Amino acid sequence: MNREQLMKMSKKELKARLVTVGKEAQDKSGEELTALMDEAKTIGEILDEIKAREELARAAAAAATEGEEPEDDTKGGEGAETKDKARAESGKALKNGKAVKFKAKAIAKPLNTITTTTGVVMPHHTSPDISPTFNNVSSLIDRVKTVPLVGGESYQRPYVKSYGDGAGSTAEGADYNTSEPEFGYADIVREKITAYAEEPEEMQKLPDADYDGVVEDSVTRAIKRYASRQILVGKGGTGKFRGIFYNPDSASDDIIDRTTDIATITAIADDTLDEIIYSFGGDEEVEDVAVLILNKKDLKKFAKLRDKQGRKVYTIVNHGNTGTIDEVPYIINSACAEIGGTKDAYCMAYGPLSNYEVAVFSDIDAQKSTEYKFKQGQIAYKASVFMGGNVVARNGFIRVKNPSA
Known part of the structure; x- marks a missing residue:
């Protein structure tokens, strides 16, 4: 069919x-x-x-x-009340120095295969007298595919390396040509990610539910920033993320064939986007529903590029951490190097974000201490979670890196 x-x-x-x-x-x-x-x-x-x-x-x-406006008690609202009660109980437990767990979905929201340009809005839990600064977390962590495996140790994802290309003419009575698909396996191992935060003791005066929200945001934001960077630059090895820019010790173990890397772009030009798009995918088609991951500095270069008449070469629409360049979706991530900078450094990646999977092996375990900075009136929190990630499709991304010379 x-x-x-x-x-x-x-x-x-x-x-x-x-x-x-x-x-x-x-x-x-x-x-x-x-x-x-x-x-x-x-x-x-x-x-x-x-x-x-x-x-x-x-x-x-x-x-x-x-x-919507909150419903009154006569119209239901039991779910909201239950959630508020749970947060209040969690906040009260934190105040009493007990360990609590936050759901792992706070790290990676289940928007797995959506590749629209709407992005993900991260909530800000702040007290009235504390102003938030600029967002420092890439929405990349919210856009890749997430697999919840609470309690697991590792995860192996099979993928097709090739469909076989051995079909051909055969003489009568001779053996059939062999054309079998070849499979590979992407290993995702768990990495322990930790975060530490301090809050003034005045935070204790917040309502229990608000207190829980402040602590959760403090630790999950740090964990999300780290994990979002590791999706690109995870160095692999025992108990480590394997990022899109990661190359195994042996080229035979590559999931992304390193020989497909684009190393000819030395500056952003009017043909840069075309070079990336048409270098990705198989020989028989141009892939769609793909996203460009890049540094904000390079996005600025796309925006500033002008033709001989002084007109913008690229049409860029910004939506915070995400947007489009000539209708091609992009995501900003500071783990990407800058085009024209350090030699051999990876600068961009282009491909469907569903080709990268993050496995979440545990919820966030958070604990409180009032002893470390007792004199300063600071309350300390530490939190940990086990996660891992890897590319799960053969040549699932095309990568751009600076030339060696």
Whole structure:
């Protein structure tokens, strides 16, 4: 079945068709097997699109609900009351020096495969006399695929390395050409991420629920910033994130083939975006629904570029940490180096964010101490969480790095 026919099917029918394709593929080979594998891939893409639309609808509904006036007791509101009561109990426990746990979803919101330019708005929990500063957390952590595995130790994700290209002409009576798909496995191991924060003792005077919110925001913001950077620059190894810019010791272990890196861009020019977009993906198509990850300094260079008539070369729409360059979605992340800067440094990555997975192996464990800076009247908090991440698709991103010389 072609894509047009599949698009007319319901979610249930698509899943049933995927099962049928799997059964039919058992005794097929050559072009027939390739066709079935292509159809299975198309079904997977359509199901991902359906999931993205459903998640976007839920996110929109949740945003609309948050903007509504609180309901009175006669109209329900039990859920809100239960949540406030839980936060109050958590805040009271913190004040009494007991350890509490915050849900891991506070780190990575479940907007897994959505790649729109709306971004994610992070809440600010502050007391009336404390003003927040600029956001220092990239929304990248909220946009990659998140897998909750509380209590787990590691996670292995299979991916297709190639579909095989051995089909060809065969003489009568000779053996069939071998054309088998090749698979690989992306290992995601847990890394212990910790954060430490201090608050003035006056914070104790906040209502219990507000107190809980202040502490949660203090520690989760630091953890999110670290994890968001590690998605790009995680150095791999035992108990470490494996970032998009990570290269294993052996090239044979590459998930992103390092020979595909673009190392010819020395400055932002009028053809830079085209060079990146058309260098990504397979030989038979131009990939869509991809996002460009870059440094704010390079975004500024895109914005300042002018043609000979003084007109802007690129049309840029900004939405805080995200936006579009000529309708291509982007995300700012300071872990990216600057084009034209340090040699061999990675500057940009382009690809679907669903090609990177973050596994969350635990909730956030937070504890309080009033002893360390007792004289200054400061209350100390420490928090930890176990997470890991890795690229989970063969050549799931194209990377841009500065040339060696």
